[in-house]
Amino acid sequence: MRLTGIPIHYAWRNLLTRRLTTLLTAGGMALVVFVFATVLMMRAGLEQTLKSTGLPENVVAIRKGAQTEVQSGVSRPEAAIIESDRNVALDGLGRRLVSKESVVLISLNKRRTGQPSNVVVRGTTPVGLALRPQVVLESGRMFRPGTSEIIVGHAIADGFSGVQIGSTLRFARRDWLVVGIFDAGKTGFSSEVWGDAEQMMQAFRRSNFSAVIFQMQAPQAFDELKARLEGDQRLTTEFKRETQFYEDQSHAMSTFISVLGLVLSMVFSIGAIIGAMITMYAAVANRVGEIGTLRALGFRRKSILVAFLGESLLLSLLGGIIGLVLASFMQLFTVSTMNFQTFSELAFSFTLTPGIVIASLLFALVMGFTGGFLPAVQAARLKIVDSLRAG
Amino acid sequence: MLAFLLKMAFKNALRHRLRAILTLAGLTVAILAYGLLSTFVSAWYAGADAASDKRLVTRSAISLVFALPISYRDRIRAVDGVTSVSWSNWFGGVYIDERNFFPQFAVDMPTYLPLYSEFVITPEERAALLHDRRGCVVGAKLAARFGWKLGDTIPMKGTIYPGTWPLTIRAIYHGRDERTNEDQMLFHWDYLNERIKQIYPKRGDSAGVFVVGLKDASEAALVSERIDSQFRNSLAETLTETEKAFQLSFVAMTDTIILAIKVVSYVVILIIMAVMANTMAMAARERTAEYATLKALGFGPPIVGWLILFESILVCLIGGGFGILLTFPLVRVIGHALSSVLPTFNMGEHTSLEQAIASVLVALVAAAIPAWRSMQVRIVEGLRAVA
């Protein structure tokens, strides 16, 4: 016994015959796939931003229990102890690759809405710049240490008002001159303002650093370093690889987006599946005579089932492709929002990966299968004689 | 005539029982989803909604993370239009696990509680609370969430203020109305300050924000300016605004997310519109011969249009009605599940109305093209039509 099928163009041409119905049903599915793909793209964009912010050979040291640099404080003596650790890398000139930084939040107005948003100001050092090769000066120049000059990240320059090169920002009772704009790709640094660490600490009247960032001489010995320094009684700091540090910061937002988005997609898919069911039941009802004829000619029940299921799958594939095309336009936009965990500005984009394309198409096919299954079964179960008479 | 049309529309709707059930189910789910999403959006703003216009919040103008010296208290108190001053520090601690998040504030109890009259506490509990330096008061919803009772000692793990902070529940407050946040824990600022000065002396004697009571709510902007001018050009400049404005500024920072959710709620309506339009188009096409017959009998084209329209409206109102009804219990259930993230999850005032409008809109859009097409069909063609 072979399972001989009804040719696929039978299914495809039937979809073309009822154009309005096909478009509406596929359209409903397209919208669901659009939401699904967009959510996944948002999560991927967020992960890409936060994961790529950071290098595995760098270590971030903040106060134990503080989840972000802003909440943290590392005293000068502690910083000195960390700096002198044997696993700290040296540069070509024998200087230790350690950057002691001060991180604060200030309020700037968004360009589009005029609404204020919390922006990270990072007091850093030339070493700090060297530790982050992902950061590249795009225009203007680097700030001079010891001055009130600052450089702003790409996302800040785009999204906020009054931050072009040559303009001044006023905070901590001082005027700060914007001398450069830097590009940090999709990393979180693009949403920051950088200046000289000591100047920042003076202006904000701080005696403690927020965090100490350094590069490891032997990156594979991180666990040993962590055990050693966290066991040191003189220190109240905890140590994370820079990659892990930033990944942890996206956890809440990533989870929120995932849960919300997937729940929504599931709920919406119910509507699309019902739409597919209605369409396919009608298709079966309209073609009862054809079904009877095909069975009379010798096609098995299974062939009928496969033919109608195939029609439903084609329909959902069409919807899936349309939805994906629509979703891909989202890549033109950037999301600018506050990260729940760090309370600071975060800009990320929608990223379409091959994995998302496959997942979305699979989702569409699952919807098509679920909606088309029962009608296809009904078609297959018809009795030949009754179908011929009714058709 | 109208009754006849309605009756016919009703019977037509029920002709395909399976299709009618599926369509109703789809409508119910869609309208319900819309209602829940709307509720989500209004819950997001709930913090700002519940905030008062009559209280001001004074914080550091430089940055939210900076504290203000406690000495500012007296100078603010002296400003014209101010009735009382309290202060509060965000504690940001962890109860066992980070996932058990809830807000905790160290406040000056004697002045704070009177300012927040919407937190209702019995006199006995209030007295016990003021008496115990390590005591705390928690909202009723928060207590219910973890099964806490009066007298329980809660070990809070500090993050901003390191160490373990054992706080004993001396009072449980109830919100005066349903918008009030019952998810908070408040304890004594004195206790916080005392311990912090021992470890980090320089971090002591500082307030996160000051909360200011107004004599006259209409003077809010004026008094805010008066307070801020007190501290202009000092070491720690202040920014004073109404509590509502303060809360709104947080929400505004996530407005992109909210916008996305609003857009998505409209998308669900679009989806069901497509499904409904499809159903009506198929139904109308199947009955082409009948409509042509009606026309042949002398019923004018508008009659055919009305029939389709009424059928669409009937189905959408019934399905939408179910959706609206189901929204109420589901909001309650979801509110419980999300209580750690969104302390108040209540339906907005306009949600049900919006759902009803959406249902009618879907009905009209879905019926539009099929009705128009059926009205155009020529009698002779229609009678010959095979679906």
Next chain:
Amino acid sequence: MTTGTDAREATALAAQPAAVALRHVSKHYVRGGQEVPVLTDIDFDIAQGDFLAMMGPSGSGKSTLLNLIAGIDKPSSGQIIVDGIDIALLTEGDLADWRAQHVGFIFQFYNLMPVLTAYENVELPLMLTSLGKRERREHAEMALGMVGLQDRMTHYPNELSGGQQQRVAIARALVTDPTLIVADEPTGDLDRKSAGEVLDLLDRLNGDLGKTIVMVTHDARAADRAHAIRHLEKGELSALETKP
């Protein structure tokens, strides 16, 4: 009962093995708990190369009998032996395979797939065989040639007249070279001229190609072309007319 006509039939039987033999075939439906008889104790043979018409009033069971012979329905009791096989005993799956190989269908309303071209409709039964694409093309074009519609191969049914559609259906019925052709009111929906063309074709199928044809019809002109007519009334065979 032996009459002059029956004697001739018995002789014909003795001469050739029967293509279709029905033995004590009965069919009833169950409605509301009661058995409603449709066919009662049908017993006759159809010889190879016969052209048989079945006539009778509405409700006589003639269509049901045709369905049984064609293998798209099963009798409640009795045997239907076609080419030595009792098809009443076949499973549904095997019956489907059997139909694909042995039966060609012609329906009153042509029953073509509206979304397939004339060529594709004729090709359809060949999809159930193991023939490759080129062989299928040969067979289908040949069948279309026999009904005179090669130049309309790429047209869809809604672009063809009723008569042309029925001819496509006949080509489809032929394409697998079945032993038995079953026709249910083949001229029922056609005008006089088209009906004539279709009947001419059936004549040729029977006369030139030797196909056994069983036809249900109301149309006297159609019945006229058959070699023999069986009448049915209330589920029982009433008479057999044969042509001289």
